[in-house]
Amino acid sequence: MNRPLEELFIVVAASAFFLLMAVGIIMLFQIYTKRQLKMLLEKQELENKFQKELLQTRIEAQEQTMDHLSKEMHDNIGQLMSSAKLFIGISKRTLPNCMETLMEADQTLGYAIQELRALSKSLNKEWLAQFNLIENLSREVNRINASKEFIISLNHPTEINMSVERQLILFRIIQESLQNAIKHGNASYISINLEAINNLLNITIQDNGQGFEAEDSSKHGVGIINIKQRVAILNGTVSWQSAIGQTTVFIKLPLHGIHS
Secondary structure (H helix, E strand, C coil), X not given: CCHHHHHHHHHHHHHHHHHHHHHHHHHHHHHHHHHHHHHHHHHHHHHHHHXXXXXXXXXXXXXXXXXXXXXXXXXXXXXXXXXXXXXXXXXXXXXXXXXXXXXXXXXXXXXHHHHHHHXXXXXXXXXXXXXXXXXXXXXXXXHHHCCCXXXXXXXXXXXXXXXXXXXXXXXXXXXXXXXXXXXXXXXXXXXXXXXXXXXEEEEEEEECCCCCCCCCHHHXXXXXXXXXXXXXXXXXXXXEEEECCEEEEEEEEXXXXXXX
16 A cells, blocks of 8 residues: 555544544533433422422411311300300390490491301311312402402302312412402402313402512512412412502413322
8 A cells, every 4th residue: 555545544544533532522421411411300300399298298287277276266266256246135135225336346246256157167177178269269259349448350160170179279379369469469459360271270360459579589478489389389380460550460270280
């Protein structure tokens, strides 16, 4: 073999060698990147699982506390208020001229007992086991509207095919949103719209309050944090659009999820 051919062979061989090395390095880098990505995904999955279990544990603890409060309100406070109403009734019958203030006190106490019983019922485990989102959401809206200080409209499907546990969590989410609008947003009108499409439930809550800086998470209060955590448990998403005079909460979640 003459010298030019030998030099050409050497150049080709060297080029092939470096090309193979480059290909090998690229493949090793891809393998390393895939492994790193897999490790990150596994770590994130474990973290998500831990957070969900932690949140679920917190909710279970809250439900136990609420069940205890329910019994205390019914067996203790409720009985005391009923006794007080009984004594007022006796006074009304025995006094020759029953004062108007006593009549008003009797009516107010009767209303307070009804409210206490409704609240006690809403915290009871047996009641929670048969929980229905539409019924209780309608009752909550009627209760707030009865104050004549706020107007709340509610649109919803006839029924929502969702497990009791998920319905209860969603009810707490909507309750929290209502309280945020009333207490912090100073809203006077709130609309709630629920729409079920296939396996997806869309919830839109809009109010005419003073708004807040939705993009600045550092200014989010406990209420918004609770909403985010509970929506995460339901494998859903939540976002806010806010300006003076209008704040809208957008919630999307599957009807059947990990806890169904």
